[in-house]
Amino acid sequence: MAARKHFLVLLTLFTAACTAEQGGTPKPAPQISSPSPEKETSTKVRAVIDGRTVELTDGRKARISLLAEPSPCAAAAALEFATKTLLDKEVHVGSITPGEVTLRMEDGADYALLAVKNGILRTTGVDGGPMTDAESKAAKGKLGLWGKECPTSTTPPPPASSSAKPPQETQTPPAPPSPPCVVVYRINSTWPGSFQAEVTVRNVSGALINGWTLRWRFPDGQQVTQMWNATSSQSGADVSVTNAGYTALLVPDGSVSLGFNGSVNGANSAPSSFTLNGATCTAG
Template identity: 65%
Template sequence: MAPRKHFLVLLTLFVAGCTASQDGRPLPASQTPPPSTAEQGQSTKVRTVVDARTVELADGTRARISLLAEPASCAAAAAVDFATKTLLEKEVRVSSITPGEVSLMLPDGTDYALLAVRSGVLRAAGGDGGPLVEAETKASQAKLGLWAQGDCSTSTPPPTTTAPPPPSCVVVYRITNQWAGAFQAEVTVRNVSGALVEGWTVRWRFAEGESVAQLWNGTASQSGVNVSVTNADYNALIVAEGSVSFGFNGSATAPSSPPTSFSLNGAACTTG
């Protein structure tokens, strides 16, 4: 029994030596080191929202938020407004993705980039098929934010311009004779509207001192310098690309000159 007893004593001493430091104090039990600050994300505040994807943190660091595409100009203002309301002076946790880019986690644990894309405010950068791409697909299907603005989701639409309608008529005004205090003129109106004109009234403005004295192929009326000529019973129709003519004798206190503008049934005509 003595040898066995000696062996147990030696084994006890060996184990004690392995669990003690050189100064006789026991070593702490093995523990897993805590996660680093970079892994946890650094807590800070957003001091300034520079644009839809760029923020300035409390320490003055300016960083681009990762995984967000630059918005079209028609959506930029709304994106800045969303970022300002969501981030400005708010506590966030910051973790670095790549140099100069960061991920921002809101106090409730929501990733800001995911929230912006899910709300239809910004598009995801890249197409890796991850959560951001899935969120963008759902936002577009639901017509949220920029997706409700048509082409704004992909590009800036060109400015729209309204072209003036094409003229519906062409008027040729010719002074065929002129003498002291009077003149004679002929007016031809061509219908270029592409449709049949059923009844017509031609209007123009005379120069001061001019008036219609006698008119044929129509009925004239005048108020001041404003003249209206309405069709006769026999020439009320003007077919497409067809024309009608009338003439008149007029009086004038000075040499007459052709008017500069005409209309047919209220629509402006060009002069030929």
């Protein structure tokens, strides 16, 4: 009998211990918070070193991410574009890796994407997404540097001897210089009293054009009501179009496209001639 009471006491103590352990209030699991992403900082570009490298106001030199180094013949145009777009401008800086940053301008545009869209620089380290799409469209449209290959240097021929000069009567007058530009005017769509058109300007002068004004005369009294990629003014039938800040550069064999909405009453013929910075263009 005593042994049975002793066994019941031990069983009671063991059950109470287990119940206390299982019924106790569990400690909460430690909370692990994910680190918040680094926020952009606002600063200014103090100096532009090349088309994809800048110095900020705090003295930091940073490489702009996702942009490839330009070829030697494209370096000058890339530097000019970066200087005009970024120098002394307020930018929002986001860090990607040590020494590499993203630059977003005050209007929200990403500099790297803007440079690729305009054919100023190529991409690197990108597999799909907006950068790849922008590169494909620039290459297809031969914008900026996409349609330009670096020339191969050749040794100039020796000067002709004065004794080999042909007789005066056989000399032919020099050919007139070729037009420095080609303009293609295309009407994309029409509806009663209105239309939408696209104008593509190609630089075939062999020289870099930085800043341009395109002029034409409407033959049927058309009026420009809205334009993009450039700004326009009109006096009667005469239209004057000036580049936007991001379409100012026209590299050799590069092109820029601008579009506009217009109003018309009756016939809607295309302009017959165009001038670029005062020089007559070929109508394509």
